[in-house]
Amino acid sequence: xxxxxxxxxxxxxxxxxxxxxxxxxxxxxxxxxxxxxxxxxxxxxxxxxxxxxxxxxxxxxxxxxxxxxxxxxxxxxxxxxxxxxxxxxxxxxxxxxxxxxxxxxxxxxxxxxxxxxxxxxxxxxxxxxxxxxxxxxxxxxxxxxxxxxxxxxxxxxxxxxxxxxxxxxxxxxxxxxxxxxxxxxxxxxxxxxxxxxxxxxxxxxxxxxxxxxxxxxxxxxxxxxxxxxxxxxxxxxxxxxxxxxxxxxxxxxxxxxxxxxxxxxxxxxxxxxxxxxxxxxxxxxxxxxxxxxxxxxxxxxxxxxxxxxxxxxxxxxxxxxxxxxxxxxxxxxxxxxxxxxxxxxxxxxxxxxxxxxxxxxxxxxxxxxxxxxxxxxxxxxxxxxxxxxxxxxxxxxxxxxxxxxxxxxxxxxxxxxxxxxxxxxxxxxxxxxxxxxxxxxxxxxxxxxxxxxxxxxxxxxxxxxxxxxxxx
RNA sequence: UCCUUGGUAGCUCAGCUGGUUAGAGCACAUGACUGUUAAUCAUGGGGUCACUGGUUCGAGCCCAGUCCGAGGAGCCA
Numbered sequence: 001x002x003x004x005x006x007x008x009x010x011x012x013x014x015x016x017x018x019x020x021x022x023x024x025x026x027x028x029x030x031x032x033x034x035x036x037x038x039x040x041x042x043x044x045x046x047x048x049x050x051x052x053x054x055x056x057x058x059x060x061x062x063x064x065x066x067x068x069x070x071x072x073x074x075x076x077x078x079x080x081x082x083x084x085x086x087x088x089x090x091x092x093x094x095x096x097x098x099x100x101x102x103x104x105x106x107x108x109x110x111x112x113x114x115x116x117x118x119x120x121x122x123x124x125x126x127x128x129x130x131x132x133x134x135x136x137x138x139x140x141x142x143x144x145x146x147x148x149x150x151x152x153x154x155x156x157x158x159x160x161x162x163x164x165x166x167x168x169x170x171x172x173x174x175x176x177x178x179x180x181x182x183x184x185x186x187x188x189x190x191x192x193x194x195x196x197x198x199x200x201x202x203x204x205x206x207x208x209x210x211x212x213x214x215x216x217x218x219x220x221x222x223x224x225x226x227x228x229x230x231x232x233x234x235x236x237x238x239x240x241x242x243x244x245x246x247x248x249x250x251x252x253x254x255x256x257x258x259x260x261x262x263x264x265x266x267x268x269x270x271x272x273x274x275x276x277x278x279x280x281x282x283x284x285x286x287x288x289x290x291x292x293x294x295x296x297x298x299x300x301x302x303x304x305x306x307x308x309x310x311x312x313x314x315x316x317x318x319x320x321x322x323x324x325x326x327x328x329x330x331x332x333x334x335x336x337x338x339x340x341x342x343x344x345x346x347x348x349x350x351x352x353x354x355x356x357x358x359x360x361x362x363x364x365x366x367x368x369x370x371x372x373x374x375x376x377x378x379x380x381x382x383x384x385x386x387x388x389x390x391x392x393x394x395x396x397x398x399x400x401x402x403x404x405x406x407x408x409x410x411x412x413x414x415x416x417x418x419x420x421x422x423x424x425x426x427x428x429x430x431x432x433x434x435x436x437x438x439x440x441x442x443x444x445x446x447x448x449x450x451x452x453x454x455x456x457x458x459x460x461x462x463x464x465x466x467x468x469x470x471x472x
Numbered sequence: 473u474c475c476u477u478g479g480u481a482g483c484u485c486a487g488c489u490g491g492u493u494a495g496a497g498c499a500c501a502u503g504a505c506u507g508u509u510a511a512u513c514a515u516g517g518g519g520u521c522a523c524u525g526g527u528u529c530g531a532g533c534c535c536a537g538u539c540c541g542a543g544g545a546g547c548c549a
Contacts (some may be wrong), residue, residue: 027511029509029512030507031506031511033506038509045495102482102501167546231548233542236542335545384473395548443549
């Protein structure tokens with residue numbers, strides 16, 4: 001007997017065929033003559049309905065068929081007599097693989113996302129998280145497809161890094177030293193020579209610098225791996241451990257960089273619309289239902305599907321930082337007045353996206369608010385940075401053309417007090433056969449946030465790590 | 473980290489100006505029901521009111537501290 005996954009069976013019209021399914025019970029209902037069991041095996045958003053004739057299978061056998069139980073059902077695939085589904089299973093045999101007693105926390109009703117976060121080990125069994133995790137998978141595949149099709153090489157950069165000068169945020173220390181009995185130098189500083197690597201090491205905050213090394217050899221590379229920031233950030237957009245995609249491309253200037261970023265985002269969204277249609281439709285409907293419980297002022301003006309299509313079909317607005325400030329000055333009253341030289345506030349970003357109604361790429365930021373490695377413009381004031389601003393999630397990509405001139409890069413590091421010794425290997429790329437190159441970083445969870453229409457990154461990663469939370 | 477807000481049954485919430493024995497819906501259990509769609513109907517078991525201390529004749533409610541959640545801000549992806 002064929003053991004098919006439910007997503008396949010639901011598409012089948014092979015009525016009369018004997019099949020077996022294994023999965024988890026979502027709900028059971030019925031009367032003393034017939035029972036209906038919704039079984040889901042994770043293969044898709046839709047469950048299959050097993051119809052149990054109680055004259056053939058005694059009610060006693062159904063006792064353990066409760067929400068959450070794992071069961072195996074054998075039966076005949078038939079056209080459904082009821083509404084609501086086209087295919088169903090006429091049960092001939094039923095087996096309990098793993099029972100779930102009444103303490104099983106998931107009920108056949110909607111739970112709050114906050115509650116589900118507390119039971120992150122069980123939330124994949126819900127429709128919402130099943131959909132999100134499947135979409136997350138397809139998006140990861142899409143990332144690899146996109147770059148592979150364009151001749152990029154997938155580069156695995158180190159998770160443990162000795163580099164502490166990246167300036168991308170607070171880092172998590174990696175050590176095997178006994179914290180209760182630390183070795184000290186004569187000047188009371190900690191003697192890291194006795195640590196595992198013989199030096200201070202941390203978890204990576206970015207694979208970019210290593211990516212640049214490979215780009216100046218392989219031409220076009222990308223990284224896709226976990227990234228760690230020890231910032232005490234408590235927002236729906238930040239995680240202490242998240243996944244980032246960082247392409248790095250030789251012979252690409254800032255415009256080429258924007259072209260790749262825009263094509264990439266559109267590719268990902270189209271890929272999602274194609275490969276995760278059912279799950280996206282489920283999440284779209286879910287968001288509309290959720291909205292009905294909200295106050296009118298808090299409701300979303302667009303649906304998830306509308307937002308996805310908007311991004312997939314429209315050319316992004318490209319604007320310099322200086323132009324953006326001008327737009328903002330004419331825009332409206334902000335809590336923080338836009339001022340040239342200061343970083344854009346969240347309210348400013350939101351205004352720009354609202355104003356143009358499409359994703360916005362802001363370029364050429366003042367050098368004072370950007371990282372040391374960004375290419376300096378001729379005006380002496382700005383650098384070739386670019387941020388891609390998205391509706392709903394804000395900054396989804398941050399990138400730049402890199403400074404490839406050895407002297408200028410070295411001078412900028414000196415200005416910003418970045419110790420040259422620690423990055424001599426990085427400067428070597430400019431010393432030997434340097435070339436213009438660019439790259440950017442895409443926050444994977446922010447992408448998933450946009451695609452799923454969820455509103456907290458903690459709900460789009462299986463096990464979120466945030467300040468005071470590393471359960472599971 | 474700052475500001476705002478919240479923590480009452482397994483879940484979602486109500487609980488008046490501080491006053492007798494703490495309320496509902498869902499879930500669960502039992503029963504009814506000839507194909508249900510979060511099935512429906514009836515019955516009834518279920519509470520350390522986040523924690524610690526204080527005010528009071530009396531605290532779920534008032535005060536202080538602590539812990540945890542959410543929203544906004546900063547940091548950023």
